[in-house]
Amino acid sequence: MRQNLTTDAVERYIEASPELLYDIVSDVTRTPELSPEIVKCTWVKGATGPAVGARFRAINSVGRGRTWPNWPIVITADRGREFAFSRTEPFAGTLEWRYRFIPEGTGTRVVESYTVTKPVTPIGWFFIDTVSRLKDRAGDLRCGMTETLERLAAVAEGEHIS
Template sequence: MKQELSSDTVERHIEASPESLYDIVSDVTRTPELSPEIRSCTWVRGATGPAVGARFRAINTTGGHSVWPNWPVVVTADRGREFAFTRTEPFCGTLEWKYRFIPEGSGTRVVESYTVTEPITAVGWFIIDTLGGLHDRPGDLHAGMTTTLDRLAALAESPT
């Protein structure tokens, strides 16, 4: 069955400054602390931190036997405002992931979203659905974004 994937957004208020939240999210080496689908992230090709054009290697997992690498590139690195990257995979199109940080009262509204900018092919959906066992990819991604922002809040709001 072919699934549809276009875009989605999750928002959450977190009692922390936009800059401190940006610093956590844009340090991609910390992504496994936040995302349930990321096993590891490392900067590559000389990159050492968030900057437009910086690349990193991500190892994704669905918690089962499916594990796959991808090599995102940072497209926005505006401290305290926005961090975004794109990832392109063979047959699985291109997705842009974005985190926006909006001052709100004594904290920040964090908006995480993705947009499909190059569609997933029929072969890609076969891999995702049949081989990967991901029968509700839009639902999986939405749940993952919710978990990510919950973990970000727990991390940022906990006393150090």
């Protein structure tokens, strides 16, 4: 069965400032604390922090536990408002991941989303379906985003209190 990915978003209110939330999310070295699918992230090619054009290396792990690298590029770095990056993988298309920070009351509404800008190829779906055994990739990504925002809330609210 061929799966389809297009776009999705989840959101959560977090009792922390937009700037603190941005600082946590945009420090990609902290991504393994937040995302259930990321094992490690490091800035590469001279990048030391979030800036448009900065690249980082991410190590992903899903499904049957195998890992693979990808090299995203930051496409939006607007402190306290939005952090976004694009990642392209051979056969796996291009996804843009975005975090928006919207002040609300004494905290922030965080919206995490992805948009597929270049679709996964049939070969990519073969690997996703049969090798990784991910039969509902859109559902997996949605669950991952929900868990990421839950973890972000725990981290940010802990740092906000400190």
